[in-house]
Amino acid sequence: MSKNSRGVLDIPAWPQFGDAERAGLLRALEQGQWWRMGGSEVDSFEREFAEYHNAEHILAVTNGTHALELALQVLGVGPGTEVIVPAFTFISSSQAAQRLGAVAVPVDVDPVTYCIDPVAVEERITSRTRAIMPVHMAGRLADMDALGKISTNTGIPLIQDAAHAQGSEWNGKKLGELDSVAAFSFQNGKLMTAGEGGAVLFPKGEQYEAAFVRHSCGRPRGDLRYLHATSGSNFRMNEFSASVLRAQLSRLDSQIETREERWPLLHRLLSEIDGVIPQGRDERNNRNPHYMAMFRVPGLTEERRNEMVATLVERGLPAFAAFRAIYRCDGFWETGGPDETVEELARRCPVSEAINNDAIWLHHRTLLGSEQLMHDIAEIVADVVATL
CATH class of the missing domain: 3.40.640.10 (Type I PLP-dependent aspartate aminotransferase-like (Major domain))
Known part of the structure; x- marks a missing residue:
């Protein structure tokens, strides 16, 4: 490593x-x-x-x-x-x-x-x-x-x-x-x-x-x-x-090029881990700056996902829980919320509801690292998923 x-x-x-x-x-x-x-x-x-x-x-x-x-x-x-x-x-x-x-x-x-x-x-x-x-x-x-x-x-x-x-x-x-x-x-x-x-x-x-x-x-x-x-x-x-x-703008193109080179490798390595599904891409989006390296572990509860994030951080990865579905934030309802309940919105937004619980992202600086780092990241993720 x-x-x-x-x-x-x-x-x-x-x-x-x-x-x-x-x-x-x-x-x-x-x-x-x-x-x-x-x-x-x-x-x-x-x-x-x-x-x-x-x-x-x-x-x-x-x-x-x-x-x-x-x-x-x-x-x-x-x-x-x-x-x-x-x-x-x-x-x-x-x-x-x-x-x-x-x-x-x-x-x-x-x-x-x-x-x-x-x-x-x-x-x-x-x-x-x-x-x-x-x-x-x-x-x-x-x-x-x-x-x-x-x-x-x-x-x-x-x-x-x-x-x-x-x-x-x-x-x-x-x-x-x-x-x-x-x-x-x-x-x-x-x-x-x-x-x-x-x-x-x-x-x-x-x-x-x-x-x-x-x-x-x-x-x-x-x-x-x-x-x-x-x-x-x-x-x-x-x-x-x-x-x-x-x-910063003068650096952006070279950084995007590096992340575009690293993501296919990390995507493949994460895909090979049983239970892990990396974020996909519409091929019409021919250039992607990769703000996050995102993946899901379907079946996790929000609590277990948060525990996994904490473990990844302990292992040295800049890992974060995915955004909460906005209707699950108290601030969303303070003003300008729709005339629906949280439960109604959750039923109408099943994908968002699932991502709310099981998605994780790594900061884009990880994709500025070496090819070896991509293997190291996947190894750590695999080790942590194996303990779930």
Whole structure:
């Protein structure tokens, strides 16, 4: 088993940084203006991140949750409206809608990719539906062909929760070419990070301009008279974060290439373990950045799964329990919950219910390690599963 000089598994650290980040921070410091209205780092990052995704318009914001909230507001989500979200996702997907006064409507996910099920989406559309939110789970893109058709037929816009999907592609198209809004996160564990941060990709210039005003407390560009033309908040990214993200973006392609090389090996090794099923992939998702290495151990209770995660961590793996089904979080019901019980939602979302209990993920830094590390990971997982 491959171990470093300290006798632990040789798993790369995260975040990764170096001279490019140091130079960026110094550049932001010495320009003398540390907020986006006076500096140039945020503007430069937006331009570079947009070019990377073949997008026309990117707005950098404070974090991924705010990115979702701002995008939903621009799309007309508010009190009396509904947003369809996957039941299996991080809670920000639903809370962004709920904080705007909308009702978040959970639907089930695909058992292979863990992404939102288009059939389940169609079943829950009502006259109040204002947005459909596919979450690209662990970098796997949801079925953008089927979802795009639903959006075209109904006129209901998509908002891609792409917190895990920087650099992902669908049928050779980057996210900026999929003709829908997308929201990104740059939180500490994400594929590129400044500790916190987010961005929104808009396919239309008027959407970007509306979001720009709202993300700066409702003030139009160049306003010197505190006009506050619309409602909004302070979602502006600072110059230091943007300088770090510019450096992080320069590393992203090489990191994705490494993870794309390692995942097929780890997927095969995990598949050979009796009782383990790795997350699958839609082949139309031709490029996957692999935010997580996810797998299931069907039949586990949530308690036993959590015990397994604790054991994996003790063995040196950065392992985590999968997200809870959002309807099983108390915070989901504080405001903007649907007119259904937990039990009713659980019956309607059997895949999400099962993943809630038996799914585990490893941080993407594991996939930046050596081929030997993939064998070491599988060996540890096999040993732990054998004790269940």
